[in-house]
Amino acid sequence: MKSVVYFGDMKLKASYEQLKDSRVEDNILYKWISRAIIDLEENAFCGVQIPKKLMPKIYIDKYNIDNLWKYDLPRGWRLLYSIANSEVRIISIILEWMDHKDYERRFNY
Secondary structure, eight states: OOOEEEESSHHHHHHHHHHHTSOHHHHHHHHHHHHHHHHHHHOTTOSEEEOGGGSOHHHHHHHOOSOEEEEEOGGGOEEEEEEEEOSSOEEEEEEEEEOHHHHHHHTTO
């Protein structure tokens, strides 16, 4: 199901845009996230849904979401997003990306 992709806030979008013109490692991350955005535009449900009982409270409090999805990026990086439904279209909202180590800390694995 196609969706429109937004960032959870302007600071996150600015961080994404800064990756493009940064050092090589950051530019590679920019390309991975850009690919994820294309995939989410084509299919909002292409990630893996995180069970509600495992959703970190920080996302519920900060974004007032009721669902959380994980998109696996290369080298253990994760992109976390939520899906919202407006009357006309599906919206994917990017909340955060992080490496595997930070992901494990956030979810208390």
